[in-house]
Amino acid sequence: MSLPHSPATVNDQYATGRALPHAAQDRWMRPYRPGPWRVATAALALMLAAYLLLAALIMALAGGASGAVAVLLAALVVIAATLRLLRMGVWLSGKGVRQVGYFGTITVPWARVASVRTAQQPVKVLGLPRTVQGQALLVTRRGGQSLRALLTDHNADFLGRIEAFDIAADAIESWATELR
Known part of the structure; x- marks a missing residue:
């Protein structure tokens, strides 16, 4: 038998996605989940970043250090832009x-x-x-x-x-x- 305020019960309530009535209101929270258009765009952008990282690795192994650095920076920019998109x-x-x-x-x-x-x-x-x-x-x-x-x-x-x-x-x- 679990207690009404046991950690398992509290974690189950958080898993439903609803804020608890006694939950601290000091942290910033989004009252909804990101939608499918935003998530799909972010997934495509992260897939592009993965290809860029792979290209940077191949270029670095082939001896093109300056090209690898440029492609690596492009991948980091895509990742940062995607994280900002998800934070909106x-x-x-x-x-x-x-x-x-x-x-x-x-x-x-x-x-x-x-x-x-x-x-x-x-x-x-x-x-x-x-x-x-x-x-x-x-x-x-x-x-x-x-x-x-x-x-x-x-x-x-x-x-x-x-x-x-x-x-x-x-x-x-x-x-x-x-x-x-």
């Missing part, structure tokens, strides 16, 4: 909401958040210039300034997964309601 998204903690983009990060403390809401508006498909009508999760700061849409139902994490978008948007809205 919305992260929450007890301190605030953090929107991690490819080239920058914006953090807004919960005390400065005026509202978090879902709205119907034109959204970009996979971040490309083409827009379609969709849903976006919007954060408005105190003073009326708003961030760019935190999540959309057509971004790399939620394209084709409307239910996952709804669950993530509800989770972020409930964090905002609880911690503002």
Whole structure:
């Protein structure tokens, strides 16, 4: 018989992907899993990096040191870019909401958040210039300034997964309601 708060029970609760009600809210966590478009792009980029690393090894063994170094650096750039791609998204903690983009990060403390809401508006498909009508999760700061849409139902994490978008948007809205 296991105890209600035994380590096995706690680990089983973490395995479900849901935050525990008593879990510390000091660490940054993503309230959703990366979507299939983001993961597939990262997998292809890492496969390219593996080929580049293999090419660098072959070039180094063949005696082309300068070419091997150049290809090795290219592989490291691809790996770093892929890790940044996987890090993109919305992260929450007890301190605030953090929107991690490819080239920058914006953090807004919960005390400065005026509202978090879902709205119907034109959204970009996979971040490309083409827009379609969709849903976006919007954060408005105190003073009326708003961030760019935190999540959309057509971004790399939620394209084709409307239910996952709804669950993530509800989770972020409930964090905002609880911690503002």
